[in-house]
Amino acid sequence: MPVVLGVVLLLVSWQVAVDGPLLDLDRWVRHAVRETRHTLHSTLLNHLGKAFSDLGGGSVAVPVLLLGAAVAAWRERGAGLARWWLPLPVAVVTAGLIPLLVVPAKAWFARPGPFGLPLAADQWGWYPSGHTATATLGYGVAALLLARTAGGRARRVLAAGTALLVAGVGLGLVWSDYHWLLDVVASWCLGGLLLWALARWPLTGRPGGTPGA
Template sequence: MALLFSFLTWQVAADGGVRALDERLGRSVARPGALPSERTPSALVGRIAELGADLGGVTAVVPVVLVAVVYAAWRGRRARLRLWWLPPLSAVLALASVPAVVAPLKAWVGRTGPEGAPLADGSGYFPSGHAATAAVGYGAALVLTVFAHTALRLGQLSKAPSAPGVPARSSAAPAAPVASPKTAGRGPSRWTLRWATAAMAALNLAVGLGLVRRGYHWPADVLASWCLSVVLVCGVVWSVYRALARQAPPSDGASSPAAASCMAHSSTTGSTRAPEPSGGLSHRTPPVDRPG
C-alpha cells in the first residue's frame, strides 16, 4: 500500500501518464453540477452518489467513531484488561492524523479538481480528505467493535465460578453453561467478521464512487486515500492485539479457568480426591487382621 501511494503521488505531482489516464476516466464518470429534479434513473444515481459522498464527511464519521470508542473502552475496562485504553486512544489518534497528513500533501501536490476550479491558498484535491476520513473512521470503528466483543467474552470467562464455589451437579436440573477458555477469549465468528468487513468495504466504496461521480475528486485521489488509510488502521489493529495479549491475570484467591473446569469435571464424576503420586498408585499399608 505504501508503494502504491508513493507511485500515485509521484505520477500526479510529475504530471505522468497515470495522471492523464486518471483524468480521462474521471471525466467519463463525473456528473458535476446541480442534481436534476425530475425522477429519472440518472437523477436517482446522482442522489445516491451525493449521499455516498456525504457519508465521508466529518459530521457522519465522527459520531460513529465516538460511539465505538466509548463502547470499546467500557467493555475493555469491564474485562479488567491492563491496556483497555490503548485501542480507543489509537483510534482517536488515527482519525486525528488524517487532516494532519492529508492537508500538507494537498498543499504540496496542488492538484486541480475535476471542474478545473482555481485552488485556494494551501488547498488541493490529492489525496481526498473525505475518502481518508471515511476509510480510517469506519475501519477503526469495526476494529474497536471486534475488540469490544472479544473483551466481553473475556469478561464472561473472568466471571466463571472458581474451584471452591463450583456447585455439585444435580441430576434433576442441568448445569448452567459456563464460559470455557476455548470460547471465552474468542472474538466474533468468521462469517460475522467477513460480513462486517464486506459492509465496511462497501460503505467506503460508496463514498469513493460518490466523490468521483459528483465531480468532487479524481479516482486517483480516492485510491491514494485508501492506501494511506490502510497504514493508519493497521496501527489500531496492532493496539488491539497488544491490549488482548496483556490481559489481566485472575484476582487473588481465584483459581485459573483450567482449574475451575477440572473441578467442575470432578464434581460430575463424584470424585474430589486429588491424583496420587507415582502414576496414581497407592502406597497405603494394607489393613492387618487383629485378633478378637
C-alpha cells in the first residue's frame, strides 16, 4: 500500500508540475460532474456536497482530532498503559504538521482552481487539497488513537466510518467544484502514507510502565 500511494502521489505531482496529459482527467471529471449536477438539479445533493466539504475544515477536523486524543489518553490511563498521555502530543503535532505539509506545496505548485482564474497575490494555489489533507489526517489519526484500546469490531467500525467520512469530504469538494479530482487524490495519498507510518509506530506501553508496542 505505501508503495502504491507514493507512486500515485509522485505521478500526480509530476503531472501537475508539468501540466501533463493526466490533467485531462481532471477536466473530464469536472465536465461530467457539472453535467450530472445540472441534470439532477438536486438541492439535497448540493447541500450534502457542501456539508461534507466543510467537514474538511480545520475548525471541525482539528477539534475532533484533539477530542479523540483526549478520549484515547483517558482510556489508556484507565487501562493502566504506560505512556498513556502520548496521544495528546501526537494530536497536537498532527494539527501543526498539516499546514506545514500542505501550504508550501500549494505555494510551489501554484495550481489554479477549477474555474481557471489566475491566482491572486494572497492565494497559495489548489494543489494539494488542504481540506482533504486535514480530514484524512485529522479524522484518521483520531481513529488510530482510539483504536488502540478498542475491540476488534469497534476498530472495524472506526476504520470504515473514517474512510467513508474522508471519501465524502473529497467527493464533496469535487461535486461542489471547489477542487480538481487530482488535488483530492494527492491529499488522500499523502494522508494515507502518514497514517500507514503512524499505525506502525508504538504509541503505548504495556501495563506497569514497561515500554512496548
